[in-house]
Amino acid sequence: MAEMTPEQLRLLRDVFQNACGFVLREDLKFIAERRLAPRLEALGLRDFGTYQRYLRFDPRAKEELEIAIDLLLPRETYFFREPAQLTTYVDEVIPRLAQDAVGRSLHVWSAGCSSGEEPYTLSMLMGDHPLLQGWDMDILGTDLSQKALSMARHAEYGPSALRSTTPEQRAKFFDSAEQGRVKVKREFKERVRFGWLNLLDGGGARLLPSMDVIFCRNVLIYFDTETRRRVVQLFSERLREGGYLMLGHSENLFSLTTRFELVQLSGDLVYRKPRTG
Ligand SMILES: C[S@@+](CC[C@H](N)C(=O)[O-])C[C@H]1O[C@@H](n2cnc3c(N)ncnc32)[C@H](O)[C@@H]1O
Known part of the structure; x- marks a missing residue:
């Protein structure tokens, strides 16, 4: 070799x-x-x-x-990854979003979504949330890898993607497919859209709608400081005021930007775009 x-x-x-x-x-x-x-x-x-x-x-x-x-590029991902953060999202972030959303609609972006497990997890958690029943939810997953996006659109997964799910979650959110695989149930699949987007391409991202929440987990760790700064700036432009940025547990914004405030919730620390008015 x-x-x-x-x-x-x-x-x-x-x-x-x-x-x-x-x-x-x-x-x-x-x-x-x-x-x-x-x-x-x-x-x-x-x-x-x-x-x-x-x-x-x-x-x-x-x-x-x-x-x-x-x-x-590493594409490692699975359903219900980082459960403590997801619990905070469900119990503390969603109620805040539901309170100050304009109309009954939410835009969520999973940036660097790989093969789709993260945006589908969000669809499952939000579709199941008592405060969001009857809401219009638009969940967008974007990635650079066409291969990952085609797997995401197919929405069929093997045991490794389910390693962090409980039997109840598997029964509730998935249908059985062939050879021990599962398929995301239609109601949780249909509110998720996928698109190709390079996070370095600010022009492409500026075409996205204004977001209530951005999940970008386990992506920034692969970038250098300058690229992280650039991508985080893009997130700040795409988030509405009061919107949340959820990073992976080993990622933070220290010395990258002052455009976000760190909010201490009871279960986790999250970033929020401050309100100016
Ligand atoms: C390790 S996976 C993380 C998946 C998911 N967010 C999670 O935490 O489970 C990182 C993903 O980021 C994507 N990625 C890396 N650089 C990117 C870029 N410049 N633009 C868009 N996606 C990128 C990779 O293709 C990969 O699918």
């Missing part, structure tokens, strides 16, 4: 960082070599130096970059 020299690693890091923010760290070198080696073979390229030039200058660079990103 071809090895990456430090210089090739640096050049490839630039390519991926510019394309999607992902930082190809030194400790990921071996994983990158293993995952990208089949691409060198498929394209008949001799080493990673030629591969990085292909990704920059070849007429088919755009298509290849999409393939490489799909191979490289």
Whole structure:
């Protein structure tokens, strides 16, 4: 298998960082070599130096970059991930949102939704919430990976996606499919839409409606500080005043921005866009 020299690693890091923010760290070198080696073979390229030039200058660079990103970026996700935060969302954030929403409608964005487990979890929790019965809920999942989005639209999952669900949740929210797999029930599927969006592309995101809540969990950890700052700024533009930003438990906004206030709820700390009026 071809090895990456430090210089090739640096050049490839630039390519991926510019394309999607992902930082190809030194400790990921071996994983990158293993995952990208089949691409060198498929394209008949001799080493990673030629591969990085292909990704920059070849007429088919755009298509290849999409393939490489799909191979490289972590897409790990599952239903009802980070349950303590979800309990806070249900018990404390939703009642606040329900109180000050304009009309009986909510817009929720799952940014970096991978194969859909996160937005479907939100649909299940919100569809089941006593305060939101009869409400119009628009849940949008976006990601950079076409492969992940096609799995999300299909809405069929195996045991690993269900690892954090209870038997009650499995019975309530899923129908059985073939070979021990499950399918998200129609009523929880139909209020979730999916779209391709690169979080580095501010122009694309500015076409989205104003959001009441943005979930962006386990995505910013893969970016450098400057990219995080840029993406968080975008979130602040897309959130309505008083709207909430929910990050993964290992992520925070320290030294990134002053555009959000940290709110201590009884179950968790969450970020909110302050009201100006
Ligand atoms: C580890 S998964 C997290 C999934 C889910 N949010 C969760 O916490 O379970 C990270 C996802 O972010 C997506 N991602 C990474 N960089 C992105 C970018 N620049 N724009 C959009 N999505 C991105 C990846 O494709 C991947 O599906």
